[in-house]
Amino acid sequence: MRAHRSRPRTADLFAGANAPALPAPTLVPGPPQPQVARAAAPRQLWYAALFPSLGDDEQAAMALPRLAHQAQRFTSFVSIEAPNALLLELRGSVRLFGSAQRLHADIDACWRELAVPAHSAIAPATLAALWFARSGQRILLEDPSLLAGSLARLPIACTTWDADRLQTLRSMGVASIGELLRLPRAGLARRFGPAALLDLDIALGRSSAPRRSFVPRERFRERCDFDAEIEHAAYLEQALEPVLERCAAFLRMRQAGIQGVELRLRHRSAPTTRLRLGLASVTSEYRRLRDVLAQRLLGLELAAPVRAIEVISGRLQPLSAASLGVFAGQGGAQARDTAVQLVERLRARLGVRAVYGVSAICEHRPEAAWRRVHALQLAAATLCESPAGTLLPRPLWLLDTPMPLPPADGIAEQGPERIESGWWDGRGVARDYYVMRQSHGAKWWIFQERHSKRWYLHGVFA
Numbered sequence: 001m002r003a004h005r006s007r008p009r010t011a012d013l014f015a016g017a018n019a020p021a022l023p024a025p026t027l028v029p030g031p032p033q034p035q036v037a038r039a040a041a042p043r044q045l046w047y048a049a050l051f052p053s054l055g056d057d058e059q060a061a062m063a064l065p066r067l068a069h070q071a072q073r074f075t076s077f078v079s080i081e082a083p084n085a086l087l088l089e090l091r092g093s094v095r096l097f098g099s100a101q102r103l104h105a106d107i108d109a110c111w112r113e114l115a116v117p118a119h120s121a122i123a124p125a126t127l128a129a130l131w132f133a134r135s136g137q138r139i140l141l142e143d144p145s146l147l148a149g150s151l152a153r154l155p156i157a158c159t160t161w162d163a164d165r166l167q168t169l170r171s172m173g174v175a176s177i178g179e180l181l182r183l184p185r186a187g188l189a190r191r192f193g194p195a196a197l198l199d200l201d202i203a204l205g206r207s208s209a210p211r212r213s214f215v216p217r218e219r220f221r222e223r224c225d226f227d228a229e230i231e232h233a234a235y236l237e238q239a240l241e242p243v244l245e246r247c248a249a250f251l252r253m254r255q256a257g258i259q260g261v262e263l264r265l266r267h268r269s270a271p272t273t274r275l276r277l278g279l280a281s282v283t284s285e286y287r288r289l290r291d292v293l294a295q296r297l298l299g300l301e302l303a304a305p306v307r308a309i310e311v312i313s314g315r316l317q318p319l320s321a322a323s324l325g326v327f328a329g330q331g332g333a334q335a336r337d338t339a340v341q342l343v344e345r346l347r348a349r350l351g352v353r354a355v356y357g358v359s360a361i362c363e364h365r366p367e368a369a370w371r372r373v374h375a376l377q378l379a380a381a382t383l384c385e386s387p388a389g390t391l392l393p394r395p396l397w398l399l400d401t402p403m404p405l406p407p408a409d410g411i412a413e414q415g416p417e418r419i420e421s422g423w424w425d426g427r428g429v430a431r432d433y434y435v436m437r438q439s440h441g442a443k444w445w446i447f448q449e450r451h452s453k454r455w456y457l458h459g460v461f462a
Contacts, residue, residue, distance in 0.1 A: 045100065045142060047075075047088040047107060048129035050119040054084040063116075068214040070114065074107055079211035085133065087126055087211060104140055123147065126211065127203040131158040131177070144205045151203060152178025159199060165192055177203075220250045220258075220313040229268070229305035233297045236265075236306065237290075243311050244289045251284035251316070258282065260314035261289065263296075270304035280343040282317045364421040365429055366398060366458065392417045392435055395445045395459035402456035405446060410436040413443075420450075433458075 051067070054060035064080050071078045074097070077089040090103055097103040104122055111118040121132030124144045128151060132139045135158050141150055154177045156169055168191075174180050180188075181200065189197050201207040222243055230236055240263075251257055259282050265273040277292050346355045356372045363369040392414050415434030422428040431447040438444060445459035 043091065043124055043144065044089055045091040045094065045122060045124060046126050046129040047090050047104065047122050048081075048120065048126075048133040049086045049088075049107070049111065050130070050133040051084045051086075051111075051116055052119065053117050060084045065214070065216070067111075067114070067116065069216045070110055071107070072214075072216070073110070074103065077211075078214045080214055081130065081211075085130060087129065090122065100140060100142060123150075125203055125205040126209050127199060128205070131203060134158045134160065147204055148181065152176060152181065156180055161196070161199075165196070168192075218254070218316055220247045220311070222246060223308060223310040225308040226306070229307050231302065231305045233300040233302055236309065237294055237297055240293060240309060240311070241290065243309070244293065245286055247311060247313060248284055248286035248289060251313075254316060255319060256316040257284040257319045258313045258316060261293075262312045262314075263293070264310040264312070265302070265306045266308040266310065267304035268307055273303060273306075275300075282319060284319060364419050365427075366394070366419075368422075368427075392433055392445075393461075395443075395461045397461075398459045399457065402447070402458045405455040405457050407455060410438040410444070413437050416448075419447075435461075 049067075049071075051060075051063075054063055060083050064084070064086065068078045068080055068086055071086055071088055075088050075090055075093045079087040081087050088107070090100065093103060094100050097106060100122060104120065108118065108120055111120075119133045119136050119138070121129050121137065121139045121141075123129040123132055123139070123141045125147060128141075128147055131151065131154055132141075135154050139150065141147065155175060156166055156177060158177070159166075169175075169180065174183070185197065198207060202209045224239065224243055226239065230239065247261075259279045261277045261279075263275040263277065265275070267273070275296055277296055279288065279292060283289070343355060358370050359373045361369050361371060412434045413436070416432035417434075418432050420428075420430045430450040432450060433445065433447040436444045436446050443461040444457055445461065446455055446457050448455050
């Protein structure tokens with residue numbers, strides 16, 4: 001009898017039983033090739049944490065960055081997985097912490113300290129770790145060859161696919177990942193699209209899935225506890241000076257500035273007092289930070305004695321450098337700094353919303369030709385382009401609502417200027433404006449409605 005050598009065949013996990021076998025490759029002798037040593041790519045190890053209590057999207061959007069910041073104690077790569085999960089790459093941290101078991105326990109202990117319930121799992125693939133965490137099983141799997149067998153026991157709901165796709169699979173009798181893996185690959189792609197196959201390949205470690213690393217916002221934050229409670233706001237300024245100096249040094253090292261600072265005063269029994277200090281422009285100068293703080297604390301009545309303070313800066317912004325002249329103290333940049341400090345002092349005393357600038361808008365109706373701006377603008381205001389001599393002078397004091405007047409009895413110095421606009425938005429006006437000098441010397445800006453013939457006072461000149 002003649003012996004036959006069996007041909008090797010490679011089986012596909014998703015191939016059907018009736019799929020045609022591929023012919024064996026024909027080996028063609030050739031010159032020997034040099035052997036090149038290739039370094040094996042380092043295998044990744046992913047930790048997934050699912051937080052079931054973060055159900056609301058808005059709540060999760062606020063809490064996940066804070067949790068990711070805490071997770072960076074264990075690894076430099078943390079990814080936020082919406083809506084309520086985190087992914088941590090641990091391969092580089094295993095040796096530092098001793099073992100994957102020790103690292104897993106330390107991260108879980110961090111969530112318990114923060115009083116945030118979490119389901120966690122470790123696996124060599126991103127989606128595998130997420131699917132294990134969603135199933136509620138605390139699994140630590142480091143061997144990629146065991147992924148398929150471990151995933152096979154999970155329900156298909158762990159994939160978080162859309163409800164229609166899951167319902168279709170259940171109607172086909174597929175309830176677990178293992179039953180899903182036994183389906184023909186070509187048929188699965190035709191029925192559910194290539195995205196489903198890609199998810200399975202990522203979960204099995206066959207395909208990579210890049211993740212976006214979480215980058216926290218850099219801020220200055222420091223807390224200072226007092227040996228004795230402070231009962232008067234006047235003493236807070238002296239206690240805060242060292243903290244503000246360190247904040248200014250922190251900003252100088254990064255060539256950055258801030259435009260806001262939050263001061264938290266912590267009491268023994270009363271709720272925390274929060275003071276928000278706004279700056280007129282981006283700065284890193286200790287002097288300006290101290291001046292704004294001094295103005296804000298001036299006249300402040302403490303609800304209770306202060307036992308600790310905390311300074312939190314706003315987000316860091318790049319500084320815009322300005323060249324100083326030889327005589328900078330006589331105008332120039334020094335004058336601009338004086339104006340900035342004046343605005344900051346007024347805002348610290350009266351409130352940020354009470355001090356604002358005015359920006360012109362290209363609009364003919366006077367009440368709609370300006371808007372409030374809270375960003376400081378020291379540049380000279382420019383009017384909209386118009387032919388010379390067609391505009392009357394505008395008063396600085398414009399009434400919020402025009403005030404009815406009896407028939408005009410003063411002397412019209414200038415006018416009329418006809419303004420007819422706004423018909424397209426339902427607030428149309430048709431007015432004839434005059435600059436009127438009254439008998440007692442006041443100078444008014446009045447207009448007459450063209451349709452009703454009534455007179456109104458709209459502004460007063462200084």
